[in-house]
Amino acid sequence: MTDQLRVRDRVKDKVQDAGNGAGNNAPQQATRQAGETLPGYDYLIVGAGFAGAVLAERLAHLGRRVLIVDRRPHIGGNAYDRYDDAGVLIHPYGPHIFHTNSAAVFEYLSQFTQWRPYQHRVLASVDGQLLPMPINLDTVNSLYGLNLTAPQLEGYFASVAEPVAEVKTSEDVVVSRVGRDLYNKFFRGYTRKQWALDPSELDASVTARVPTRANRDGRYFTDTYQAMPLHGYTRLFERLLASPNISVMLNTDYRDIAELLPWRHMIYTGPLDAYFDYRYGRLPYRSLNFEHVTLPREQAQEVGTVNHPNDYGYTRVSEFKHITGQSHAQTSLVYEYPTAEGDPYYPVPRPENAALAARYAADAECEPGVTFVGRLANYRYYNMDQVVAQALKVFRDLEGEGAATNQAATEQAKGAGQQDAALAVAGR
Ligand code: FAD
Ligand code: UDP
Numbered sequence: 001m002t003d004q005l006r007v008r009d010r011v012k013d014k015v016q017d018a019g020n021g022a023g024n025n026a027p028q029q030a031t032r033q034a035g036e037t038l039p040g041y042d043y044l045i046v047g048a049g050f051a052g053a054v055l056a057e058r059l060a061h062l063g064r065r066v067l068i069v070d071r072r073p074h075i076g077g078n079a080y081d082r083y084d085d086a087g088v089l090i091h092p093y094g095p096h097i098f099h100t101n102s103a104a105v106f107e108y109l110s111q112f113t114q115w116r117p118y119q120h121r122v123l124a125s126v127d128g129q130l131l132p133m134p135i136n137l138d139t140v141n142s143l144y145g146l147n148l149t150a151p152q153l154e155g156y157f158a159s160v161a162e163p164v165a166e167v168k169t170s171e172d173v174v175v176s177r178v179g180r181d182l183y184n185k186f187f188r189g190y191t192r193k194q195w196a197l198d199p200s201e202l203d204a205s206v207t208a209r210v211p212t213r214a215n216r217d218g219r220y221f222t223d224t225y226q227a228m229p230l231h232g233y234t235r236l237f238e239r240l241l242a243s244p245n246i247s248v249m250l251n252t253d254y255r256d257i258a259e260l261l262p263w264r265h266m267i268y269t270g271p272l273d274a275y276f277d278y279r280y281g282r283l284p285y286r287s288l289n290f291e292h293v294t295l296p297r298e299q300a301q302e303v304g305t306v307n308h309p310n311d312y313g314y315t316r317v318s319e320f321k322h323i324t325g326q327s328h329a330q331t332s333l334v335y336e337y338p339t340a341e342g343d344p345y346y347p348v349p350r351p352e353n354a355a356l357a358a359r360y361a362a363d364a365e366c367e368p369g370v371t372f373v374g375r376l377a378n379y380r381y382y383n384m385d386q387v388v389a390q391a392l393k394v395f396r397d398l399e400g401e402g403a404a405t406n407q408a409a410t411e412q413a414k415g416a417g418q419q420d421a422a423l424a425v426a427g428r
Helices: 003-019 050-061 103-110 137-144 150-160 170-195 233-240 320-324 351-366 384-399 406-414 418-426
Strands: 041-046 066-069 115-117 122-126 129-133 225-229 246-249 263-268 285-295 305-307 316-319 331-339 370-372
Touching: 041 050, 050 066, 050 233, 050 246, 050 263, 050 384, 103 225, 103 384, 122 170, 129 137, 137 150, 150 170, 170 331, 225 233, 316 320, 320 331, 351 370
Parallel strands: 041 066, 041 263, 066 246, 122 305, 263 370
Antiparallel strands: 115 225, 122 129, 285 331, 305 316, 316 331
């Protein structure tokens, strides 16, 4: 048997496995069967995270035949969750809290899950105290032993803020609002640990994700919709991928099968530079090592996440039961250790990286029959809701086209202005 025939057999087995719901968390109803000849697909989707799964669902709903491939052994991408050995629901790739201002995104996902209302709270360990993050009235009063009112706090911020002519960097954002001392205590160390860069070397958008408040609002997010999928993310993804028009192939790099199966259009959600074999050099993506622990007690910390800006190799510790609402005699936590090597988790927002990403994005625009969607493929620091919003926008553009021709569908996607659509819909 030739090598190619062997690979063909393997592909056929995998497609049949997908159809039979085999494999960890493969959707039970994904029933496309491979017969003697391999099936043809309208869409090959690379990556079963939010970007890929939402597009698979939408296209299958239109009657398109979709093959979705992921090199990991599960669906869900970085949002995947599972029960650990103790029976506690955990997020293997770090805590994922759903929040959005987009009614359209929330309503779309509500077709596939019920929700548990949840408002995330974070404390930062600073100077021996656990203080609310984002910085608010309680943070400042406790830190300095003061009893300021909200207007007095605004006056205090104004008195310590450093004038910055043009806010460009992650340092500028913070020092121009709350001054050097709060910046040093809450942001500088955390950011250097997380990114291995000084905040002055990162775009303003990074620390601007975390606001500063003069009131007593202790929530991490203030979005209109804040809720967790009642039965977890993986269940949500199983329902997204449940159509008989969708086949799921896990443990598979798309490069191993792309030339062996007929398909008309590719949706690619992996790293942008990897698609082009790093032809212009590597885009920096920041990675994390996750250390998961289970403790023999009901609760370990007061809130969902405790940040450690100034001590230890980890940035934060999250306790899942706060986030998922699960009742259990034991509790599981995850420690996040930032690292340069490993799976690409975060694009690194700074001008030279944006310039390199723009070179790749220009090539992506011209790639016939391929649409690039999601956080890694657009090299954008997107939250989950922004990825869903982008995928829905891309779908609307592809929808008019059906699966006519690769080139025509690419033209449609090109016209979408897709990269910023999500930000407009789901800005925080
Ligand atoms: P991904 O989920 O990364 O999916 C891409 C998939 O493509 C992966 O499963 C990968 O295996 C697959 N793939 C790549 N290359 C190939 C290939 N060659 N062949 C086959 N498959 C391939 N967002 C929030 O809204 N709230 C949060 O609280 C939150 N917390 C986060 C915490 C951490 C630690 C991280 C890293 C991210 C967090 N996010 C959060 C962001 C969220 O994870 C992303 O917005 C979202 O998961 C991106 O979805 P995606 O489909 O674009 O990419
Ligand atoms: N940040 C910080 N101190 C904190 C929390 C956040 O300096 O206590 C900065 C840090 O640079 C971080 C960024 O703000 O990477 C964004 O924080 P967020 O919690 O949004 O990060 P994510 O959940 O995406 O990892």
